[in-house]
């Protein structure tokens with residue numbers, strides 16, 4: 001005879017998954033349950049809820065990694081208990097982080113890649129904050145030394161990712177964001193120079209603008225700032241937001257000068273978890289030289305054993321992403337990254353070709369010369385019985401997420417649709433997507449979503 005307790009246990013183990021008392025009840029949503037439950041049932045219930053999330057590989061809106069090799073999964077599991085901040089306990093993870101910094105410094109043509117300062121972050125947002133803070137601190141030092149006021153710092157950028165709006169607001173900096181004008185959707189040197197003065201802490205060009213995927217002209221802006229310095233004596237540094245482009249340009253656009261080859265570029269941020277192909281949760285911030293990173297931003301911590309310098313907004317965070325980044329560097333090398341990214345560019349350009357052939361669409365960016373993406377709008381001067389928002393909705397019914405959105409200041413009237421081509425988007429999947437787009441257009445012909453709108457009305461339509 002089994003003891004009652006053991007009998008219950010046995011019962012629990014053999015009962016069918018979806019027949020147990022736990023899987024037959026609603027999950028608590030506001031209060032922690034009083035009792036515990038078997039791991040198997042808890043796992044099942046949570047796992048099942050997650051089925052309602054979209055399929056990440058079909059999410060063509062995100063820039064972030066959605067395909068990783070099994071070896072990366074394995075390393076991530078092995079690192080689940082490693083806290084990257086604890087450099088005394090996990091010195092080899094710290095060593096691997098350092099190697100990544102130096103490898104990136106070399107990739108971005110740092111004059112002293114072996115002594116360049118840099119760190120990993122949770123992503124480009126944190127890295128941008130750190131880069132921006134260094135700019136503000138350096139500017140303040142300079143102004144104080146000259147006996148000038150330090151209460152009105154400003155920064156200049158094109159249409160930036162939201163992290164720069166956060167940086168400006170959190171650190172009390174006036175953001176001089178160059179608005180879009182007609183067909184000009186990025187910054188130009190002329191527009192930058194118009195906004196420069198002695199309170200400018202830095203100019204932030206984006207290598208791979210979020211809205212369109214285009215690169216801003218870092219070299220031309222740097223040249224213009226050289227001339228500006230000659231004329232006015234004001235020396236304004238550049239921080240490049242290379243969230244996507246810093247992991248693309250070195251491999252497939254090696255002749256483009258956007259990095260530490262330009263002496264005016266003092267710091268760069270990049271997202272390891274975008275085109276760096278690491279899993280979610282890692283970015284990088286690098287400074288050209290020791291002098292570009294003010295000492296008093298660095299804290300020394302000794303309570304984990306040893307004396308560790310840290311410059312970060314976060315403290316504890318997993319080490320796996322950093323380790324996986326290093327794995328990618330070893331596994332792919334320059335050749336591997338170039339192969340993956342050129343394949344992505346080919347897919348983007350093929351999609352742009354085919355979508356451009358469809359009657360309603362005009363391609364704005366076709367994947368060539370910027371990041372691995374494409375975007376388009378509805379052709380002007382025609383009538384449509386659907387909007388790009390309707391097309392996005394329709395494609396969702398096949399699992400594709402192809403976002404439609406309006407542009408920022410001064411082109412709020414312009415609605416575009418964008419596709420990011422990431423590692424894992426094969427030519428075959430691209431063909432299936434094209435078929436679905438054609439099918440959606442046929443569907444709108446038979447079942448118009450609305451009475452025909454002029455392009456202007458369709459473009460201005462907002463959800």
Ligand SMILES: *Cc1c(COP(=O)(O)O)cnc(C)c1O
Nearest residue numbers: 123124125161163206210243271
């Ligand atoms: C994605 C992105 C960011 C933010 O990066 P996270 O890694 O998501 O924090 C900043 N700038 C640009 C240009 C981006 O594309």
